[in-house]
Amino acid sequence: MRIVVCVKHVPDLQSERALDSRGFTVRGEDDVLNELDENAVEAAVSLAEEHGGEVVAVTMGPADAVDALRRALQMGAHSAVHIDDDALAGSDVVGTARVLAAAVRAIGAEDPVDLVVTGMAAMDGLTSMLPAALAACLELPQLTLATRIDVTGGTLRVRREIGEAVETLEAPLPALVSVTDQANEPRYPNFRAIIGAKKKPVTRWTLADLEPYLGADVTVTGAAGAGTRILRSAARPGRQQGRIVTDSGDGGAQLAAYLVENKLV
Amino acid sequence: MTHSLVVVDDHAGLPSVPSTEVLTAARGLGSAVDAVWLGAAAPGPEALDVLGSYGARTVYVPELGGLTPDVAAVAAEAVLAVVGQADGPDAVLLVSTFAGKEIAARLAVGLGSGAVVDAVGVERADDGSLAARKVVFAGTWESVCTVTRGVPVVALKPASVEARPVTEAVAPAVVDVPVAFSPAARGVRVVERTEHAGGGRVPLSEAKVVVAGGRGVEGDFSAVEELADLLGAAVGATRVATDEGWIGHHAQIGQTGVTIAPRVYIGVGVSGAVHHTAGMQAAETIIAVNTDPEAPIFEMADFGVVGDVTDVLPQAIAELRRLRQG
Ligand SMILES: Cc1cc2nc3c(=O)[nH]c(=O)nc-3n(C[C@H](O)[C@H](O)C(O)COP(=O)(O)OP(=O)(O)OC[C@H]3O[C@@H](n4cnc5c(N)ncnc54)[C@H](O)[C@@H]3O)c2cc1C
Ligand SMILES: Cc1cc2nc3c(=O)[nH]c(=O)nc-3n(C[C@H](O)[C@H](O)[C@H](O)COP(=O)(O)OP(=O)(O)OC[C@H]3O[C@@H](n4cnc5c(N)ncnc54)[C@H](O)[C@@H]3O)c2cc1C
Numbered sequence: 001m002r003i004v005v006c007v008k009h010v011p012d013l014q015s016e017r018a019l020d021s022r023g024f025t026v027r028g029e030d031d032v033l034n035e036l037d038e039n040a041v042e043a044a045v046s047l048a049e050e051h052g053g054e055v056v057a058v059t060m061g062p063a064d065a066v067d068a069l070r071r072a073l074q075m076g077a078h079s080a081v082h083i084d085d086d087a088l089a090g091s092d093v094v095g096t097a098r099v100l101a102a103a104v105r106a107i108g109a110e111d112p113v114d115l116v117v118t119g120m121a122a123m124d125g126l127t128s129m130l131p132a133a134l135a136a137c138l139e140l141p142q143l144t145l146a147t148r149i150d151v152t153g154g155t156l157r158v159r160r161e162i163g164e165a166v167e168t169l170e171a172p173l174p175a176l177v178s179v180t181d182q183a184n185e186p187r188y189p190n191f192r193a194i195i196g197a198k199k200k201p202v203t204r205w206t207l208a209d210l211e212p213y214l215g216a217d218v219t220v221t222g223a224a225g226a227g228t229r230i231l232r233s234a235a236r237p238g239r240q241q242g243r244i245v246t247d248s249g250d251g252g253a254q255l256a257a258y259l260v261e262n263k264l265v
Numbered sequence: 266m267t268h269s270l271v272v273v274d275d276h277a278g279l280p281s282v283p284s285t286e287v288l289t290a291a292r293g294l295g296s297a298v299d300a301v302w303l304g305a306a307a308p309g310p311e312a313l314d315v316l317g318s319y320g321a322r323t324v325y326v327p328e329l330g331g332l333t334p335d336v337a338a339v340a341a342e343a344v345l346a347v348v349g350q351a352d353g354p355d356a357v358l359l360v361s362t363f364a365g366k367e368i369a370a371r372l373a374v375g376l377g378s379g380a381v382v383d384a385v386g387v388e389r390a391d392d393g394s395l396a397a398r399k400v401v402f403a404g405t406w407e408s409v410c411t412v413t414r415g416v417p418v419v420a421l422k423p424a425s426v427e428a429r430p431v432t433e434a435v436a437p438a439v440v441d442v443p444v445a446f447s448p449a450a451r452g453v454r455v456v457e458r459t460e461h462a463g464g465g466r467v468p469l470s471e472a473k474v475v476v477a478g479g480r481g482v483e484g485d486f487s488a489v490e491e492l493a494d495l496l497g498a499a500v501g502a503t504r505v506a507t508d509e510g511w512i513g514h515h516a517q518i519g520q521t522g523v524t525i526a527p528r529v530y531i532g533v534g535v536s537g538a539v540h541h542t543a544g545m546q547a548a549e550t551i552i553a554v555n556t557d558p559e560a561p562i563f564e565m566a567d568f569g570v571v572g573d574v575t576d577v578l579p580q581a582i583a584e585l586r587r588l589r590q591g
Contacts, residue, residue, distance in 0.1 A: 013403075013539055013540070014539065016405075017402040017403075017405065017406070018402075018406065019401075019402075019406055019408065023408065036521070092379055093370055093373070093380070094370075094373045094374055094379060094380075097370075097374065120521065121520070121521070123520070124402070125401075126383070126401075126520070126543075127366060127370075127382050127383065128363055128366050128367070128382075129366050129367065129369065129370035129373075129380065129382060130370070131367070132337050132341075132366075132367035132368075132370040132371050133370040133371065133373065133374050135338070135371075135449070136338070136341070136370070136371045136374040136375065137374060139447065139448075139449050140449055141338070141449045141450075141452035141453045142337060142338060142367075142449075142453070143453065144337065144363075144367060145363060147514075157456070161514050161515060162335075162363060162364065163362060163363070163364065163468075163515070164460055164461050164468065164515065165335075165458050165459060165460045165461065166458070166459045166461070167335065167455060167457065167458045167459075168455070168456040168457040168458075169336075169453055169454065169455055169456065170453070170454045170456050171452045171453045171454065172452055175452070180521060181504075181521050182514065182521075226379065226413065227373060227377075227378050227379020227380075227412055227413055227414055227415065228379035228380070228381055228410050228411070228412055228413065229410065229411055229412075229413050230408050230409070230410050231396060231408075231409045231410065231411055232408065232409050233406060233407065233408035233409070234406070234407055234408075235405060235406055235407075236400070236404065236405060236406060236407050238405075239546075239551075239564075239565040241563065241564055241565070241566065242551075242566055242567035242568050242569065243567075243568050243569070244558070244563055244566065244568075244569040244570075244571060245568075245569070245570055245571070246558070246570075246571040246572070247570055247571060247572025247573070247576060247577055250580070251554075251570040251571075251572040251576065251577045251580065251581075252570075252572075252576065252577045252578065252579065252580020252581035252582075252583070252584060253580055253581070253584045254570065255552065255554065255568070255570050255577060255580075255581040255584075256580075256581045256584035256585045256588060257584070257588075258552070258568045259496075259529070259552075259585070260585070260588050262550070264474075264528065264529045264550055265474065265496050265529070265585070
């Protein structure tokens with residue numbers, strides 16, 4: 001099986017995240033591989049272990065996004081592709097999906113891709129739109145929010161919990177799957193895996209490299225080509241801490257009184 | 266005449282509550298409102314009454330030919346067929362659930378436009394464009410976004426707009442719309458689907474009051490459920506509680522669970538990890554019960570009790586019962 005796994009490099013969730021004057025995410029020292037993409041890499045690598053084949057990790061992002069690829073290689077991906085071009089800064093989901101779709105087509109030009117794996121959401125934009133947008137661009141069946149993945153013969157089967165229901169879905173390969181944090185327990189690379197990853201190939205592509213695979217989509221990337229634009233943004237004032245009481249036998253009564261007095265119930 | 270198109274989810278044969286919120290928001294944009302019905306079966310008279318009471322002039326009913334709108338590509342292609350036939354809507358609005366966000370993404374690709382999801386408000390700017398308000402980075406930033414080309418797609422979070430019927434209900438026209446589905450949409454088969462028993466409670470994402478339990482309840486959700494039932498609230502949980510199997514995964518609030526925006530959130534034995542608070546920071550009033558005075562949730566709480574769940578909840582329940590009777 002040939003599997004492409006998409007990974008995003010994002011600001012650490014615990015850090016002070018911010019938007020700059022253009023509405024772009026401020027990137028810092030403490031950017032990391034999107035936590036949920038560890039589940040995506042784990043899913044891809046274990047499918048390749050089970051069925052044979054190789055995993056190509058792909059990211060679109062600025063220079064230091066290569067760190068996210070390094071992590072994916074340490075976790076067992078075989079090679080990586082870094083799409084890095086200043087013209088891509090400020091892309092919206094549709095632009096990102098079109099570029100990643102072009103990359104999947106380019107990778108598939110050597111040898112067909114059977115499966116595209118993504119995380120369920122990136123911890124910065126958190127739109128959860130990319131998997132669906134990418135599947136639409138590639139015209140692949142999408143099975144999203146998987147908590148369990150099985151591949152048998154040419155069929156992908158996924159279990160998922162969505163809203164008020166549990167579902168099992170199936171689609172023929174090639175297909176796209178997004179995985180949740182329930183899908184697996186991401187492995188922790190050992191020393192040998194970390195050293196071994198240093199020798200794995202990372203290819204850097206710019207938009208020019210992808211041009212043959214972008215088609216007419218070349219105009220819709222980057223901030224200039226984005227279909228969405230941030231008009232203004234601002235930090236919100238933090239929530240004020242309210243009244244904290246220590247229970248000395250009447251904590252429950254005080255809670256009830258607070259609800260009633262403030263007409264909250 | 267220009268019109269916006271609202272994608273309506275079927276909830277047991279009726280428009281879901283969040284769909285009626287989006288219909289209300291659409292009316293505020295100054296153009297007429299039409300609806301697309303995404304249901305396994307065509308809308309019945311009752312569903313049409315509800316849609317009419319929220320001002321939908323026309324209800325478009327895509328012909329799904331046995332496919333289910335639970336598949337995002339099916340839903341999106343159905344809406345695209347309606348956009349193609351309805352004389353050019355100037356916006357498509359939908360509910361920002363995980364399913365709604367996927368449909369929005371596919372619509373933006375299909376329409377060559379853009380989509381803003383997780384919006385908490387939308388209005389028309391002076392130049393006619395749409396301005397959608399978003400709260401991002403776990404509640405710490407606010408932004409206003411617009412769509413720069415094509416038919417804008419905006420998905421609104423449940424409970425961010427109050428549903429209000431029109432003063433004079435309309436009787437909507439019903440228009441069936443044929444759809445030619447792609448192989449990718451047809452390629453997804455639903456092998457099995459089981460609905461969770463809701464226990465008669467309101468769905469988490471729509472609830473006005475939510476009582477959430479965390480690791481601190483130590484496996485026993487009975488007091489959390491009792492308080493919730495007393496308050497007409499939904500029951501939520503942290504990932505620890507769902508991972509432990511104390512309650513179903515559908516109750517998980519947070520980054521990888523449900524996002525809520527209730528009037529009141531009561532967190533019991535919940536520490537306030539950012540993965541969790543990202544999903545509930547939009548609550549108007551936050552109340553916490555926790556034995557640890559240093560728990561981060563107290564930093565955002567409007568009211569907090571430093572105390573043990575097993576003492577505080579039963580007393581609060583008894584006291585609320587007494588106050589109600591008195
Ligand atoms: C606060 C904020 C809000 C935003 N809101 C919107 C919006 O409403 N509409 C819109 O069109 N754009 C929006 N964007 C832009 C959007 O985040 C980026 O275009 C983008 O790369 C898609 O990321 P996501 O966070 O939405 O991905 P999600 O859809 O949440 O991510 C799902 C998965 O897609 C994969 N993935 C995502 N991005 C990449 C990447 N660059 N490289 C490789 N794999 C990737 C990963 O596997 C990830 O787990 C927003 C950005 C920010 C910072
Ligand atoms: C990728 C990723 C995604 C995640 N997504 C989510 C998500 O969507 N939702 C989510 O909730 N979490 C999520 N998590 C997990 C999250 O990081 C926290 O681990 C989790 O929210 C903690 O749950 P908790 O508050 O119940 O437990 P803890 O953090 O262990 O806190 C338990 C609290 O209970 C208190 N307590 C103990 N005993 C009592 C008692 N008798 N009475 C009163 N208080 C008591 C303690 O003082 C403590 O503060 C995610 C994590 C990752 C890595």
